[in-house]
Amino acid sequence: MSQTVAVPQGLPMERDAGPFNPPSEITRLRGARPVSPMAFPDGHQGWLVTGYEAVRQLMADTRFSSRGDIGVMHVPFETPGMPAATEPSPPMPGLFIAMDPPDHTRLRRKLIGAFTVKRMKQLEEQIIDITERQLEELAHLTPPVDLVKAFALPVPSLVICEMLGVPYADRETFQVNSAKFLEREVSLEDKMGALGALMTYLSELVTSKRATPSEDILSDLAGHDDLTIEELTGAAFLLLLAGHETTANMLGLGTFALLENPDQRAELRANPELLPDAVEELLRYLSIGDIFYRYATEDIELGGETIGKGSTVVVSLLAANHDPQRFDNPDALDIHRKARGHLSFGHGVHQCLGQQLARIEMRAGFGGLLRRFPTLQLAIPAGDVKLRTDMNIYGVHELPVTWTETAP
Ligand code: HEM
Numbered sequence: 001m002s003q004t005v006a007v008p009q010g011l012p013m014e015r016d017a018g019p020f021n022p023p024s025e026i027t028r029l030r031g032a033r034p035v036s037p038m039a040f041p042d043g044h045q046g047w048l049v050t051g052y053e054a055v056r057q058l059m060a061d062t063r064f065s066s067r068g069d070i071g072v073m074h075v076p077f078e079t080p081g082m083p084a085a086t087e088p089s090p091p092m093p094g095l096f097i098a099m100d101p102p103d104h105t106r107l108r109r110k111l112i113g114a115f116t117v118k119r120m121k122q123l124e125e126q127i128i129d130i131t132e133r134q135l136e137e138l139a140h141l142t143p144p145v146d147l148v149k150a151f152a153l154p155v156p157s158l159v160i161c162e163m164l165g166v167p168y169a170d171r172e173t174f175q176v177n178s179a180k181f182l183e184r185e186v187s188l189e190d191k192m193g194a195l196g197a198l199m200t201y202l203s204e205l206v207t208s209k210r211a212t213p214s215e216d217i218l219s220d221l222a223g224h225d226d227l228t229i230e231e232l233t234g235a236a237f238l239l240l241l242a243g244h245e246t247t248a249n250m251l252g253l254g255t256f257a258l259l260e261n262p263d264q265r266a267e268l269r270a271n272p273e274l275l276p277d278a279v280e281e282l283l284r285y286l287s288i289g290d291i292f293y294r295y296a297t298e299d300i301e302l303g304g305e306t307i308g309k310g311s312t313v314v315v316s317l318l319a320a321n322h323d324p325q326r327f328d329n330p331d332a333l334d335i336h337r338k339a340r341g342h343l344s345f346g347h348g349v350h351q352c353l354g355q356q357l358a359r360i361e362m363r364a365g366f367g368g369l370l371r372r373f374p375t376l377q378l379a380i381p382a383g384d385v386k387l388r389t390d391m392n393i394y395g396v397h398e399l400p401v402t403w404t405e406t407a408p
Helices: 024-032 052-059 103-115 117-139 147-150 154-164 168-182 187-210 217-224 229-259 264-270 273-287 318-323 355-372
Strands: 033-038 046-050 291-296 301-304 305-306 312-316 401-402
Touching: 024 103, 024 229, 024 318, 052 168, 052 264, 052 301, 052 312, 052 318, 103 217, 117 147, 117 154, 147 154, 147 355, 154 168, 154 229, 154 355, 168 187, 168 229, 168 305, 187 217, 187 229, 217 229, 229 264, 229 291, 229 355, 264 273, 273 355, 291 318, 301 355, 318 401
Parallel strands: 046 312
Antiparallel strands: 033 046, 291 312, 301 305
16 A cells, blocks of 8 residues: 555544535545554544445454444544543443443343334334424424424434433433534533433433333333443433434435435435435435544454554544445435445444434435425525534534425
8 A cells, every 4th residue: 555645634524525525635535545544633643444345344343342432432532632542441331332242242132122124114103103293393384494403303302212211301401411422622521511411311211210111112121130220321322312313414414415406306206216215325425423433452454554453443434435436426416326335324243223213214204304395495505504514423503494385
C-alpha cells in the first residue's frame, strides 16, 4: 500500500460533499488507502477503515473487540482533555453492544426470540396501526409542520415503548437525556449526568417489572434470574436508545432524500411494491449510524496493512456503503438498486438486533407518508435544513414540511 497518502489528523466529519455523501476527505482516503493510519485529537495513533471489503472483514472478526464501543461514542478517545488510554474501559453491565463473546453471546441470546422475523411479522399490524394513527394526527395539523417532531420521532418511540413496556408518557425524560448523551460537543460531565438520569429511571422500571411482570420484552428479560438489576438496566438502555433514535433519523433524513429526488419519490408512490428495495437503498445511501469503534486484541492483517495489537480502529459505514468497488454510482440514490449487502446494520456477531423491526417501521412510515401526503414538500430551502452533523447518529434536527392536500 502506498505510504504517500497524508495521515488524517482526527476524523474528517465535515459534510462538504452534500448532506447525503461522505466527507470528500473520506472519499479520497478510501480511494487511496482504505485501511489508513490516523491520528486522534489526543495525539495517539490508530486506524481508519473506509473500504467496503475491509469494513466487512473487520466486523466479522471478533479479534477486533467491541469493548469501549457503545455503538455511538468512544469515551477515551472522543472527549477532548481525556488522557490517552491504552485499553478501553470495561463495558457497562448489560450493554452488550460493547461486549465480546462469550459475555455478549450470553446476553444477546436472551433477546433473540423477541426480535425474530416471525415475531416481527406478528407485530407488523400493530406497527402499521401506530403509524397510521400518527399520520392521521399529522393530517389534522396546519402546515408548515416539523416532520421530525410530528411523525419521524413519535412512530419509533411509540413502537419501542410498547414493545419494551416503557410508559410513553415518560418519553420526555429519556428523549431529552438520550439526545444529550448522543451529542458530540456536550461536556463529559453533562453526558454522564444524562446517562445517570436515564439509568436511575430504567433501573426503577426494571426493578418494578421483576416484581410485577407484564406482557413485554423487559418483563421477559427481568424473568431471567441470572441477570442482575444492573445488567437489566444496561440492556434496557441499549434497546431504548437503539430503538428510537435510529429509525427516527432514517424516517426524517429519508423523507428529505426522497423530497430531493422527486422522480423516484413519484415512482415509489405509484408503485408501493418497490418499497422493500427502496428501504434497503435508503439504508445504504444514508448510513445514519456511520462511525463505530473497535480495538485490536492482537496484531491483525487487514487490507494489506498490519493493525498493531492495542490499536483503536475507527470504521466508517457510510464510506463502505458508498464504495464504488461494491456499488455502482454509489453517491446516487437509486431505488431500483439491489442494495442488500449494505453494512448499515453492521455485520458479524453485533449485527443489528432490531433490523427487522426497523424495516417494518420504515416500510409503514415511508409508505404511509407517500400515500397520505401526495403533495408533501419542504417548507424551507433544502440548504437551510438543519443537519445532525453534531450528533453521533446522523439525520435532520428538524424537517419543516408543507402540503396542499391529503389522501385517505
Ligand atoms: C446494533 C444500526 C435500528 C437494536 C446495531 C449495529 C448497527 C445498527 C450498525 C451494529 C453496531 C456494532 O457493530 O457495533 C441500526 C440502524 C437502525 C437500527 C441503521 C435503523 C434503521 C434498531 C432498532 C433496534 C436496534 C429499531 C431495536 C431495539 C440494536 C441492538 C444492537 C444493534 C440491541 C446491538 C446488537 C449486538 O451488539 O449484538 N444497530 N439499528 N437497532 N441494534 Fe440497531
